[in-house]
Amino acid sequence: MPPLPTYLGFFTFYFNMYLYKTPPPPKRSRLFDHQQQFPKLNLYLHLHLPLPSVLFFKMHYLPLLLASTGLSAACTITTGAKTTFYGVPDNDPAGSDAIAFSCGARGYHAGGTGTYDDPLTFASRVGSSYGECEIVYAPYLKKYIRNEDTCAACDTGEWVDVFTGNSNNGGDAQVECENRLTPDGTQSIIRDPARDLEVDETPLFSSGTCNTGNIYPNNNPSSYCGGNGGGDGGDGGDGGGSGCQTGCSWEGHCQGCSCSTYDDCSDDFICTNGVCA
Numbered sequence: 126m127p128p129l130p131t132y133l134g135f136f137t138f139y140f141n142m143y144l145y146k147t148p149p150p151p152k153r154s155r156l157f158d159h160q161q162q163f164p165k166l167n168l169y170l171h172l173h174l175p176l177p178s179v180l181f182f183k184m185h186y187l188p189l190l191l192a193s194t195g196l197s198a199a200c201t202i203t204t205g206a207k208t209t210f211y212g213v214p215d216n217d218p219a220g221s222d223a224i225a226f227s228c229g230a231r232g233y234h235a236g237g238t239g240t241y242d243d244p245l246t247f248a249s250r251v252g253s254s255y256g257e258c259e260i261v262y263a264p265y266l267k268k269y270i271r272n273e274d275t276c277a278a279c280d281t282g283e284w285v286d287v288f289t290g291n292s293n294n295g296g297d298a299q300v301e302c303e304n305r306l307t308p309d310g311t312q313s314i315i316r317d318p319a320r321d322l323e324v325d326e327t328p329l330f331s332s333g334t335c336n337t338g339n340i341y342p343n344n345n346p347s348s349y350c351g352g353n354g355g356g357d358g359g360d361g362g363d364g365g366g367s368g369c370q371t372g373c374s375w376e377g378h379c380q381g382c383s384c385s386t387y388d389d390c391s392d393d394f395i396c397t398n399g400v401c402a
Contacts, residue, residue, distance in 0.1 A: 239268030302335030
């Protein structure tokens, strides 16, 4: 008679095969998102280890392994994010680079170049979904940005107010630049991003120059979370780009299109890592 771990291995294998065909529940734990993002690793674990060992590995060692390699455990695309800009001239208090949270070596001072190790400051509404010092990725800017400040004017949860410039006061020219950088439509934000995404370190405002040529309103968010697309995503909303197919019963939510929740896809497609598949 085969040992009990063998039966457990077969059971978990077929159970996972069933999971791949079934949408996850709305409040599904991120622990099990590794099953869809790393199916080969998940299959190997369940075929070679008893179930208790698999669960222990996923809970204690897999997150550390992903963090050490710079991989994202379960990136998601948040659509409909209003994007605005501020700087020293219109900060609170005005003429200061002071921020609400100390998230790194800069302390309570806004700044950053936009890399993962030196993310650009952004402010959000008190009580928004963004955690204090949370790092996200903005495809519109090709920059990592970190929630380091609060925004009194931000009246929606999906509103990011991005810092421009540095500790110098650029006056009216900087405020005008902030208005020019602000897109007409909403943008997408990548939550839990990988650490090696493409970055444009060009300052948004520097020495009186407004670098409006270094914003990317047509970036497809699926290029940065999900591995599909790379084409024109419209004005940064939830359009799909070149990977978004047509012909399904819910246009714009077909295979390859961007999505934000598990039931945001047409027909039998499932939202996996921000893309309908």
